[in-house]
Amino acid sequence: xxxxxxxxxxxxxxxxxxxxxxxxxxxxxxxxxxxxxxxxxxxxxxxxxxxxxxxxxxxxxxxxxxxxxxxxxxxxxxxxxxxxxxxxxxxxxxxxxxxxxxxxxxxxxx
Amino acid sequence: xxxxxxxxxxxxxxxxxxxxxxxxxxxxxxxxxxxxxxxxxxxxxxxxxxxxxxxxxxxxxxxxxxxxxxxxxxxxxxxxxxxxxxxxxxxxxxxxxxxxxxxxxxxxxxxxxxxx
Numbered sequence: 001x002x003x004x005x006x007x008x009x010x011x012x013x014x015x016x017x018x019x020x021x022x023x024x025x026x027x028x029x030x031x032x033x034x035x036x037x038x039x040x041x042x043x044x045x046x047x048x049x050x051x052x053x054x055x056x057x058x059x060x061x062x063x064x065x066x067x068x069x070x071x072x073x074x075x076x077x078x079x080x081x082x083x084x085x086x087x088x089x090x091x092x093x094x095x096x097x098x099x100x101x102x103x104x105x106x107x108x109x110x
Numbered sequence: 111x112x113x114x115x116x117x118x119x120x121x122x123x124x125x126x127x128x129x130x131x132x133x134x135x136x137x138x139x140x141x142x143x144x145x146x147x148x149x150x151x152x153x154x155x156x157x158x159x160x161x162x163x164x165x166x167x168x169x170x171x172x173x174x175x176x177x178x179x180x181x182x183x184x185x186x187x188x189x190x191x192x193x194x195x196x197x198x199x200x201x202x203x204x205x206x207x208x209x210x211x212x213x214x215x216x217x218x219x220x221x222x223x224x225x226x
Contacts, residue, residue: 034214043114043203043217044154087153091215097144097205098215100154 004088009105012078020073020104022088027068032091034098035062035073037084044087044100047073083108112138114206116218123194124226131189131221133204139184140206144215145177148201160187184209194225 005023012018024033032051036044048055048062050071055062061074075082087103113136123129133143142161146154158179160166166179176198178190187206191198203220 036217038154041201041220041222043116043205043220046214046216049214097156097159099156100146102153 004090004101006086006088006101006104008102009107011107011109012075014080014108014110015077018075018078018082018106020075020086020088020106021070022072023070024088024090025069027090030092033062033064033068033071034087034089034091035060036087036089036098036100037082038087038103039084045084047086049091078106078108080108080110082106112206112208112214112216114140114204114216114218116202116204116221118221119219120222120224122224122226125195126193128190128192129194129223131191131202131204131223133187133189133206133218135185135206135208135216138206138216139209140187141184141209142207143181143187144205144207145179145187145189146203146205148203148220154203157189191223194223196225199223199225 034049035047038044048060050062063072085103085105089098091098115134117132145157148154156169157172158166158168160179160181162181162184168174181187201220204218205215
């Protein structure tokens with residue numbers, strides 16, 4: 001499985017932007033970049049995904065490097081409800097399942 | 111959005127009993143469903159992949175006779191933990207892939223299993 005590297009933890013102040021980095025230097029041409037987050041005692045929640053171009057949705061933005069070896073999840077204004085473990089995962093466009101790494105634990109300070 | 115439900119949300123059982131967990135895709139057809147488990151302070155670990163109407167594919171180290179998976183319809187998959195023991199206590203999470211959309215998985219809320 002293609003692997004990703006994320007910082008173990010990050011901290012942000014409430015209402016400030018948060019940039020969560022992810023390195024995936026061994027990404028292949030068919031790998032999508034997925035971001036999920038997990039709040040305590042809940043299942044993972046889909047955040048965003050992309051292939052080559054930057055993506056925006058109501059939750060976040062995904063900035064993908066030109067060489068696709070890294071990406072950044074951007075939360076434009078962090079709230080206390082954004083405190084969670086964020087997972088960056090590479091996935092094929094096929095039937096293969098998403099394989100989770102350790103993710104980044106985001107703490108948001110009021 | 112695509113909704114996946116799990117039932118029960120939590121279950122406590124005695125050692126040696128079997129427990130069945132249901133996973134349903136509520137508003138879409140799921141050709142493929144996945145089962146994960148998560149121990150405290152750890153990440154999700156994939157247990158198995160199941161396609162509707164066929165046998166599940168188990169990850170290495172997961173006992174297929176202990177964790178029985180059935181995917182009888184496009185909206186329902188079940189995981190039965192047979193002869194549960196305390197070490198099977200964990201958070202079990204299912205996930206479904208939408209028919210025609212192979213690039214995203216939708217996750218259920220999880221089932222907390224405690225075996226006494």
